[in-house]
Amino acid sequence: MKHIIQLTALLLLSGGSTLAKDPALPSEKLDFTQGDTLPRQISHDWTLGPIGARGWCQVSKYGAEGTTKDSRQILITKVDSKGTAAEWLQKGDVIIGVDETPFQSDARIAFAKAISSAEEKGVFSLLRHRDGQVTPISIPLPTRPPFANTAPFDCPKSAQILKEGCDHLASRGLGSPAIDTHLNALALLATGDRAYKDELEQHVKKTLARPLSADMPLACWHFAFANLFLTEYYLITGDRYVLPEIRRLSGHLVAGQGPLGTWGHTFAEPTTDRLRGYGAVNAVGIPVAISLVLARECGQDFAGLDECIEQAATFFRRHVGIGAIPYGDGPPNLEYGHDDNGKNSAAAVFFSLLNDAPATAFYTRTALASYGLDREQGHTGNFFNMLWSVPAVALAGPTASGAWMNEFGWYHDLARDANYRFPYQGYPSQTPGNAYAKWDCPGAYLLHFAAPLKKLRILGRGVTCQPKLTTKEITETLEAGKINYRYASPEFLRESLSSWSPIVRNLSAKELRRRKIGLDSPASLTSSNPLDRIAALKSSKNFDQCQPLLADPDLRVRMTAISSLAGKDKKRAVAAVFEHLAKHSEKDPVFTQAIGNTFFPLGISEKAVGQLLNAPKDRETTIKAINILLNDEDALVSSRIAMGLKFLPDEELIPLLPLVYHRAANPPAGNVMFANKLQTSCAGVLVHLRLEEGLETSANLLADESWGRNNRLPQAAALLIQYKGYAKKGLKPVKDTIAGMTSPGDVKWKKLLQDSVDIIEACETPKDKLPTIESITKDFKNR
Template sequence: MHPAPGKGAAEDSAGSHQGPQCGRSQGHLQPWLLRPDHLDSLQGRTTLASRQILVTHVGAKSPADGVVQVDDVIVGVAGKPFEDDARKSIAYAIQNAEKESGKGILKLSVIRAGQPQDLELKLPVIGTYSATAPWNCPKSKRIFEDACKALENEPLKEDWAGPVNGLALLATGNPDYLPKVREFARKLAPTTLDLSQKTNGATWDLGYRNLFLCEYFLLTGDKEVLHGIREYTLSMARGQGMYGTFGHGFSAKTADGKNHGSVPPYGPVNMAGLPANLSIVLAKKCGISDPEIDQAIARAAGFFGYFTDKGAIPYGEHEPWPFHENNGKNSITAILFSAIGNKPAETKFFSRMAVAGYCSRECGHTGQGFSYLWSALGANVGGPAAEAAFFREASWHLDLVRRCDGSFTYDGAEQYGPGKTDDDTYYGKSSYSGLSPNATFVLTYSLPLKKLIITGREQDQKSWLSRDEVAASIAAGHFDLDRKKLSADELVEAFAAWSPVVRSWAATELASRPECKAMVPRLIELAGGNDIHVIQGACETLGLIKSVEALPALVKQLSHSDRWVRYKAAEAIKEMGGAAQPALDDILKALVSTAEPLSPINWADPIQIAHGQLAAAVFSSPLKESLKTADPRLLYPAVRMVSRNPDGM
């Protein structure tokens, strides 16, 4: 656990994130085991069972200095032992102490050298978050100002992370920072820059540089950087892959030597490509025009728009991630569609996913840095009420990673791992691959200022979420817990939810209930209905319980006009495995009839994920054993169609 304001560096005795973790023995305290469930960890509950915090360092001149000692084990707050997640409990205790009513007093119960002791820390009183925080909130304003002071001392490096610092300085609206930012912008965009022959750019660096430069120009009107923006933008537009994606670098040429081929191995990386695509959109707002730019925006809108109503943006070119957020990718996609404009369905969906993704903030491939950077900004696309709701759910963690000097730490590691400072001390440096946590959270707390496109300037209020939509989005975030309390009928009702994640969680829960087998006739009827959301939930449930009686209904939906209905029907057949053998002939026919040419790309399913799922059902599940006796007149055409399916990551 990272240092928090008003206490020394501390480590949650749950330790890390994988496998059994032992608390450290302290006198009569015995080591204990924590085995975090994978779903719990993906949903922000990695330390749910923790009840102790081991102090590993105490910051000099912090409120803990001279009070807390290294190797103290914190076992409670306010005179009571921890009864819930120790990390969250101490964060809430810090928030209560910082209130006017708390008078800055933080009471800790510790075990020191085997003996219980009560300690008292004196924290600064900075108030309470308002109901609309970070809007109209004196506490948020105080935190923002302190974080700005920490950020202004950090360098602006010419890598991918330096431009994020530049964006944060711009977002403050402080004119004192402009000379430093101007110098940095002109250094990144010299008038001699020539990228016309660049064929394999570093997407991370180019995307974030261009994003910063575009926001800088739109804020200041400094025409000296326009040439650089044009060079960066055209280079990336030419290097974009055929589906609107990027890898760590650019796409390969097509077979006839043209741009926009496939992204070569390592393959597409959407967390690199999304900032690049967003910067191309902003470059158009800067007045940069070229047919390549318009085509790149159209491809990006087509590919990422496909995931609307289906799930979270995945790592690369494959099926949706089955949670509300995936390391900030839904959040930046919400900003992307908001910036493109005239994309109400996509903008609302991804902003709702960002709001519902508050539980998943502490999870990310290689670490959670991008989640912390983009999640609040994505929720903000849904309007102030949406952002305030998201902020309420995340505020405990924001206060947990804030140090007593106003700076922030990076609390993260691979997947849902814990963070640390570089030297394991309270004031040590901390970052995600160079990404400043101060810059990250300055952007979060700067949202009310609306200085940048990414922090809410030029938002279309028509895309803001209603009060009911905000409430439903927050409820969706914890539906994985709430579903346990619902009846079978209530789970069926959840098939109609706005969230594809909720629909899937409802199906999974219903399939685990003993009464589900008796509901097969009703589920078959629902699978043949008119509501595509309900159809999807019914198909998924029928597949999970391996209902052979449902095969005719599932096969029929393999050619449904909605591609995600097709996918869910194919997924259900895959779940059945060999039990689907009676319908093999019709399944093979569907493989042929639903196949589509690679070109022109059909943006209703650009990489033919639904067809790919059906191919997996036939050739990668136990059903493949039945192919030995299949009619070759049906099998061979199916094989030919499957061999032409796009091979995404």
């Protein structure tokens, strides 16, 4: 049951989004100047920059993370009695404007953007509502210049924040080694200032004194960031006494890599070489890979290290040009924006260390296009989205970073409190009191301001692989992050079908379809430019002319061909794609994921899958294609195919039976969270044919305690019971499982298993034997 404990720990660490849903948003706009009060279920409040107060803004529903775009007031929720604002603000006050002007737009962002000019003047002018009276107030602030147009490079404000922030951080002390404090230590290290030498040495000693255990919850997270700190520390100081721990941490990380080159919350299971729990978590996998590259630069050289790094690079390289790196093993994201919780940004850093120019360029550009709500979002929280942002953007140079800070520097100003603590902000609708709220977060921001110093490898030290973006490309990239598709002109949307950005291409086509506007494009299907071929595929109405592009040399084009053909005639497109698979035996995981996404998306019914599998007339080709997809490395793909197998004629199932049996017992390495449906569907086929192997797999599924057990047990029990008396000989693993169920949470499932055993044991024992895959195959061939 260890995996369940580890999962619970993960959910607590990452904000508990599965254990506790984010609050329901008030349906009506609140007006605190008219006596409205804060609702019981609320989103979190915000640090209000350096004034020494916190405030709440109303959140509107927008996507998964919400937005404050409709807010026009800030309700003061806390005032630091020793802070700058204590004389002018108190809890319950309402800020209704800045510079004597009521808020006419998002109150949170307008307030944040006003901080910079207020610090320039040394006074923050606000409109305060208290006891029915509106009063202009002026809160004094320490003066500082605005961000330079090259920030954080050649930027006095960035340098000042870095110096003062690190001084405050060092004076407070780094505390116990943990993910957040390792980042704080990295910020001190990134300054190159020997004034922090003693504090850093103490942090190293504390880290070495309490070595992390490979059995701890969230081991990959803790090992990755400890390794990041120690490797960067060694590369700057040359202190060799940290090398044994770097080697130990790196050894566990290499051994704990999953079969696809990824990592999960914990290390892979040694006996199966599979990731535990629900599989890959790329938000930690990329920092792990970065730390291993740095360990190699520290002189570590042991069996498997080079191969491990290359395998990780192969996996994360598969998303280049296609979208945002997803949460796990699945296809690239095209809906959340240009960066999915900082994974593209972290990948830019990773590939810059590997001197991989194409991957670095793409991931850096997507990082540059990610700001505003795109950067504020994040699965369970946006801490890592913020952490990796500027280190990636800075790879494109001062012009690019300055332009990005011009768009999003306000978030840094809002997060920076009077004591440079940068308390965790989170996304707008995030629940108050999430786990990150207690993290000590200044390092995540101070590292941004240390980027120009290039003292750390993750901040560009010695990196020569830096994208050279023109001013026009920088502008285009930033514009890609702010397009309002709902109001864009049809001409603009059509032109965007050949954008550099896969996100822009996808959302532009989606908006044109929503408006029922033709996707007409002057681009040619035979153009030498793959982006033009993509645009032509999206706009062409000719099925026959589009079909050959399923074999295009560019993966992006091949993927677009799948969706383009499906949009014209889904059943005919299935046949064309199956013909391509059978002919070319294409096994590119992103291509097969595109097939799954297009034809067999999440939520599709079993009957709908069956109808598509039965649609092509060429059945021999179809069975070959089904075999390829059922054998896919991604359970998200193979499980959808398995759902429809029971709708195939028995004679078509027989050639598939060896693989069906294998998949019932051995799910693929990728997206293991979807393996339940794959295994139970395959077992269902074997049960339908009344095969001996169906009895075996059903019993084993009941005894399987891996991830998703509670969803699997009822289905497996229903399958096993169908064998009635035949199932008696398969009850031993089930009874062993019952005997091992001792926790209070097992009561329900223990009863289910015992009831299944009782039903089976009450049946008459048959005298004949069940057929096997071998016997039914032999009989079929002899017909």
